[in-house]
Amino acid sequence: METTTVIETSRLLLREMTPADRPALCRILQDSEVMYAYNGPFSDEEVDEWLERQLARYRQYGYGLWAVVLKATGEIIGQCGLTLQQWNGREMLEAGYLFQRSHWHQGYATEAARACMDYAFGTLNSPLVCSIIRDNNLPSQQVALRNGMTRRPGVMAKHYRGAEMPHWLFVRPRTIRTLRYHSPCGEMLLGAAGDRLCLCNWAQELHPGRVEQRLRILLKAQFEECGHILPEVLQRTIRELDEYFRGERRDFDIPLLLAGSDFQKRVWQQLPRIPYGQTASYGELAAAIGSPRSVRAVANANGANAISIILPCHRIIGSDGRLTGYGGGLRAKQFLLKLEQKK
Numbered sequence: 600m601e602t603t604t605v606i607e608t609s610r611l612l613l614r615e616m617t618p619a620d621r622p623a624l625c626r627i628l629q630d631s632e633v634m635y636a637y638n639g640p641f642s643d644e645e646v647d648e649w650l651e652r653q654l655a656r657y658r659q660y661g662y663g664l665w666a667v668v669l670k671a672t673g674e675i676i677g678q679c680g681l682t683l684q685q686w687n688g689r690e691m692l693e694a695g696y697l698f699q700r701s702h703w704h705q706g707y708a709t710e711a712a713r714a715c716m717d718y719a720f721g722t723l724n725s726p727l728v729c730s731i732i733r734d735n736n737l738p739s740q741q742v743a744l745r746n747g748m749t750r751r752p753g754v755m756a757k758h759y760r761g762a763e764m765p766h767w768l769f770v771r772p773r774t775i776r777t778l779r780y781h782s783p784c785g786e787m788l789l790g791a792a793g794d795r796l797c798l799c800n801w802a803q804e805l806h807p808g809r810v811e812q813r814l815r816i817l818l819k820a821q822f823e824e825c826g827h828i829l830p831e832v833l834q835r836t837i838r839e840l841d842e843y844f845r846g847e848r849r850d851f852d853i854p855l856l857l858a859g860s861d862f863q864k865r866v867w868q869q870l871p872r873i874p875y876g877q878t879a880s881y882g883e884l885a886a887a888i889g890s891p892r893s894v895r896a897v898a899n900a901n902g903a904n905a906i907s908i909i910l911p912c913h914r915i916i917g918s919d920g921r922l923t924g925y926g927g928g929l930r931a932k933q934f935l936l937k938l939e940q941k942k
Contacts, residue, residue, distance in 0.1 A: 605665055608714045611707065613665040613679060615657050616650060620666055623675035624650055627697050634697075636736040638760045656682060662723070664695060667711050669702075676702040679711035681719055684731055686768055687755050691729045692719055696742065708742045714794075716746060717830075720773045721793025721856060726819035727772050731755070734765040743769040773820040776830055780837060783844050784934035785927050787907070789837070791830045792818055795856035799836065799906045801927035810905045810926075817858040836909075843908065846941060849875040851909045859903065862893075866900035873914045876939040880918040902926070908935065 606613040616624065627633055628641040628649060641649065656663030664680035677698030684693040694715045696708045712730075719725040730743045734754070748769040757764045775790040775797060788811075790798030797818065800810050814820065825833065835853055842848035850871065857864045865888045872887070873879050879887070885897040904912045907927060913935045917923045925932040 602666075605662075606711075606714045606718055608710050610670055611711055611714075612668040612670060613711060613714065614668060616653050616664070616666045616678070618650065620675060621646065621650060623666070624678070627677060627699055630700055632700050636733040636739070636764075638762050638764070653678075653680075662718075664697075667698070667707065669707075676707060677711070679708065679715055681715055681723070681728075684729075686729065686731055687753065691731075692723070692725050692727070693729050693731055694719070694746075695730065696739070703738070708739075709745050712742055713746045716771060717793035719793070720820075721795040721854075725773070727770055729771075730769045731766050732769060733757075734767055740767070740769070747771050747774070773818060774823045775814060775818065775820045776823050776825050776833070778825045778829065778833060780840060782840065784931040787927075789833055790814070790822070791832045791836075792820060792856050794830070794832055795854040796832050796836055796906065796909070797856040797858060799840075799909055801907060801931065803928070810903070813903070814858050814905060818856075840908065844938070846938065849939075853909060855906060855909070858905065859900070862890075862896065863900040863903060865890075866897055867904055867906070867910050870901075870904070870910045870912055870914070873911060878914050878916045878936070881915060881923075882918055884915060898923075911935075914939075 602614045602617060604612045604614050625646055628646050631640045634640045653663040662681045664678045664682060666675050667677040667679050668674065669676050677696065679696040682693055682695060683690055694712050696712050698708050716728045719728045730748060732739045732743060748771040751768045751770055753768060755766045757766055773792060775792050777788055777790045777798065779802065780787045780789050786802040788798060788800050788802050789796070797814060811822065815822070832854060839848055839851050839853060857867055866884065869884060869887050881894050881898045881901070884901070885891050885894045901912045901915050902924065904910050913925060913932045922929050922932055
């Protein structure tokens with residue numbers, strides 16, 4: 600049975616499990632050392648129930664615990680994914696992980712769990728991800744901490760196989776990871792929410808801080824400067840922007856997270872359809888989205904664009920051909936239009 604990869608990292612593929620994966624699942628769930636936090640290994644019947652529960656989650660939610668496949672060998676080495684769990688009566692989205700003992704201490708759980716959190720933030724648009732971990736499960740707690748989670752106060756007791764098991768709550772809110780990009784026409788701030796770009800804005804903008812504040816509110820996110828390891832989407836953004844400024848790229852191929860109203864998104868999604876090297880007026884943009892009388896609203900939406908250049912709001916000019924206001928300033932707008940006209 601063919602399966603589709605849901606998430607890919609540098610070393611791993613995460614995909615939906617199938618009934619054919621049962622032997623690999625047994626190697627995880629029937630290992631007493633792997634399952635010590637569950638108070639012992641699973642029986643054959645419990646393995647079947649576990650697998651069927653994941654298949655049901657895929658059907659109902661589109662996600663669950665996925666098989667973790669090692670790219671180098673094609674071997675299933677664990678399971679990791681997202682499930683809805685209860686924490687003292689509150690339903691929360693949890694990142695969970697279990698790996699074969701032979702693949703412990705190699706960073707696979709950290710790598711897979713981090714990718715699942717990025718998926719939760721970027722694809723599922725979740726403002727928060729948690730991990731509910733037994734109080735004596737120190738390795739899983741270390742994975743959570745390495746992935747930027749913090750422990751919240753409180754304890755929840757789970758009763759399983761006749762034992763009372765205290766659990767702790769680790770959480771990580773959605774973060775927008777940022778870095779500075781030095782373009783030939785001004786410094787820019789790039790921001791990634793999970794695996795998608797949500798910010799490509801001018802550091803010296805017309806209304807300082809307005810775009811970032813709007814993202815904080817709409818995405819329920821905190822801003823965090825990148826360290827030495829950049830998210831893949833930011834590496835890709837830097838590469839494509841460099842190509843654009845060298846005149847080697849006309850279109851961008853970056854996954855985007857648009858934070859705004861449905862109307863604003865319609866306006867922003869229309870912008871890349873204005874051909875490279877050409878311009879359009881606000882009225883033409885309004886007509887293109889099927890709302891010809893909404894010129895003022897279109898102008899406001901254009902001004903609220905948080906992803907400059909990639910969503911080329913600089914190509915919008917006044918109906919009389921004059922350059923109109925631009926977040927990065929008219930000099931930057933002039934530079935970009937002149938760059939694109941060097942065909």
